[in-house]
Amino acid sequence: MDCLTLPPLPDCAERNWIGRALTLLRGDARRSADTHLIKPFFPGLDGISIYLKDESTHPTGSLKHRLARSLILYGICNGHITQGTTLVEASSGSTAVSEAYFAKLLSLPFVAVMPRSTSAQKILEIERFGGRCHFVDTAGEVYSAAQAIADETGGHYLDQFTFAERATDWRGNNNVAESIFAQMEEEECPEPDWVVMSAGTGGTSATIGRYIRYRNLGTRLCVVDVEHSAFHECFRTGNRGATCARSSRIEGIGRPRVEPSFLPDVIDHMIRIPDAASLAAMRVLSDRIFRRVGGSTGTNFFGLCWVASEMRKAGQTGSLVSLICDSGGRYTSTYYDDDWIAAQGFDLAPWQEALDTFLETGTMTLPSAIG
Numbered sequence: 580m581d582c583l584t585l586p587p588l589p590d591c592a593e594r595n596w597i598g599r600a601l602t603l604l605r606g607d608a609r610r611s612a613d614t615h616l617i618k619p620f621f622p623g624l625d626g627i628s629i630y631l632k633d634e635s636t637h638p639t640g641s642l643k644h645r646l647a648r649s650l651i652l653y654g655i656c657n658g659h660i661t662q663g664t665t666l667v668e669a670s671s672g673s674t675a676v677s678e679a680y681f682a683k684l685l686s687l688p689f690v691a692v693m694p695r696s697t698s699a700q701k702i703l704e705i706e707r708f709g710g711r712c713h714f715v716d717t718a719g720e721v722y723s724a725a726q727a728i729a730d731e732t733g734g735h736y737l738d739q740f741t742f743a744e745r746a747t748d749w750r751g752n753n754n755v756a757e758s759i760f761a762q763m764e765e766e767e768c769p770e771p772d773w774v775v776m777s778a779g780t781g782g783t784s785a786t787i788g789r790y791i792r793y794r795n796l797g798t799r800l801c802v803v804d805v806e807h808s809a810f811h812e813c814f815r816t817g818n819r820g821a822t823c824a825r826s827s828r829i830e831g832i833g834r835p836r837v838e839p840s841f842l843p844d845v846i847d848h849m850i851r852i853p854d855a856a857s858l859a860a861m862r863v864l865s866d867r868i869f870r871r872v873g874g875s876t877g878t879n880f881f882g883l884c885w886v887a888s889e890m891r892k893a894g895q896t897g898s899l900v901s902l903i904c905d906s907g908g909r910y911t912s913t914y915y916d917d918d919w920i921a922a923q924g925f926d927l928a929p930w931q932e933a934l935d936t937f938l939e940t941g942t943m944t945l946p947s948a949i950g
């Protein structure tokens with residue numbers, strides 16, 4: 580019998596690089612503490628405890644720190660990233676900031692492909708980490724532009740929208756779901772009635788939904804979508820081919836197509852929230868917790884209040900969890916600028932008033948119906 584000729588193993592230099600890269604990634608994880616699960620107090624919500632997992636405190640300012648670490652680790656372990664590989668990503672900004680940080684840590688070139696409307700602060704952060712920004716006119720163009728740059732440079736397209744749900748360890752390994760449920764253990768109602776989360780890649784809601792089943796919990800998952808996004812239609816009709824022509828106005832969430840990482844089967848309920856309501860909720864929550872949160876956190880918080888209001892109407896008590904996805908520091912010249920808000924045609928006042936009244940009295944009367 581012929582002797583089997585084995586292909587050569589990765590050479591020593593490559594193995595050394597991979598070993599060093601893995602050590603650097605483990606080091607970043609070890610330097611990180613778990614993020615806080617904060618419990619703000621709202622006088623009108625007697626009997627319903629609200630918890631917010633504060634993902635804005637990661638070194639790169641958002642929940643995408645976890646994702647970026649996982650995607651790069653996944654790329655290395657798949658043999659797609661090695662010494663000198665150019666990393667390319669399609670992003671609405673937050674993921675690119677976190678990936679730029681990890682690319683810098685590993686001394687790899689990084690290119691972010693983003694819509695021109697991405698906040699100036701995120702662009703500055705990416706460039707500070709040595710990343711290059713490539714702009715396209717609409718959110719729908721990012722995918723092909725990112726793939727083209729990866730092809731031209733012989734680089735690796737990280738493709739968060741496809742791989743977010745796969746690169747994250749859904750059974751645990753300190754993913755965000757495992758951390759939330761562990762932090763809830765000593766609470767009065769340790770099994771939240773609902774977790775409320777928005778969707779960008781859909782990866783976080785996929786992780787939470789799977790984890791709820793894996794641990795056989797009684798918790799349900801409500802995903803909140805924005806005005807201009809394809810996710811809600813997919814959830815309602817099952818159509819994965821759904822699209823939305825206009826770009827989302829809430830950075831980080833809402834997509835022009837149904838992303839591969841969006842998994843409707845692990846979602847129990849979905850609601851679409853007007854953008855003005857999201858931004859009003861962002862401001863109301865920021866006032867109440869004395870620090871600014873981002874727009875998508877407003878969407879989350881509005882959804883959480885809506886669920887709380889439904890529970891109150893049904894006479895239910897319990898606990899609810901949502902996430903602070905990033906901080907408002909990135910949006911001072913947009914969502915927190917009254918002139919910018921007016922120029923966009925948003926009228927936040929009626930929504931703000933409705934939410935403030937709800938948080939004080941427990942009764943919700945909205946300017947228009949939600950569902």
Ligand SMILES: *Cc1c(COP(=O)(O)O)cnc(C)c1O
Binds near residue numbers: 830
């Ligand atoms: C990505 C992102 C989300 C949504 O998280 P996914 O896991 O991608 O669905 C929410 N808010 C912000 C600011 C984000 O960057």
